[in-house]
Amino acid sequence: MKDLLSTASSIIIILFCISLFFLSEGNRSDSGGPALLNKDSAEIQAGKHPRAKTTLFSRVQSVKLKKGVLMFVSIGEDGLREHFFLIRDKNVVLVKKNAGDMPGNSIKFDDDGHNTLLVTIPNTFDIDLMDAMTTSF
Template identity: 80%
Template structure:
């Protein structure tokens, strides 16, 4: 009788431990706890930084890149306006691509808020970024 009681209590304890193990695994997925944390984290990372900004210079007439300085001329209400932007010693990414999402004669400056500036120059301007950046000073 003592052996039967010991075996039954051992089986009950083992079943209780196994049920706790299964309940512990299924509970977060039922409530969405762990999935909710990863989704919130992904949404937080995908969201724009509060200090992110975009500046679009439209009606740009010419673009040059010389000695680490991006120079471009835009047409303003008051006439032509020259812009100079030093890109050396800064976290600047120059992008030259088709102007599908922006006007063809424009330059876009995207500040991501994390100390990196993306400068998008459309293919309508004849400028070779690789030659301009690797030219000797």
């Protein structure tokens, strides 16, 4: 009888602890407590790294990829600007796709904050990424 009583009381205590755990989780997400007031913690909870950023170069005139260097020319307020970006020895993903979500004459650099850079080049530029990356030095 003593064993049955101790087993029943242990089960009741375990169920009570589990119910407190679930109630505290529900209150945190509903109340918008101090953890959600911080902008950085909200981005982390949304899945975005705090150092993640996107850079869009617009009004791009030409794009070349030669010997592991992405070269492109853009028009700024002060005239033409040449940009050089080293692709080799970095975690860079080159993507060439339709420019549905960005202007056709632009290049987008997405840094995810986890040491990986996604470079999106629209199909409006005549560049063969596979051929440019596989040519020997």
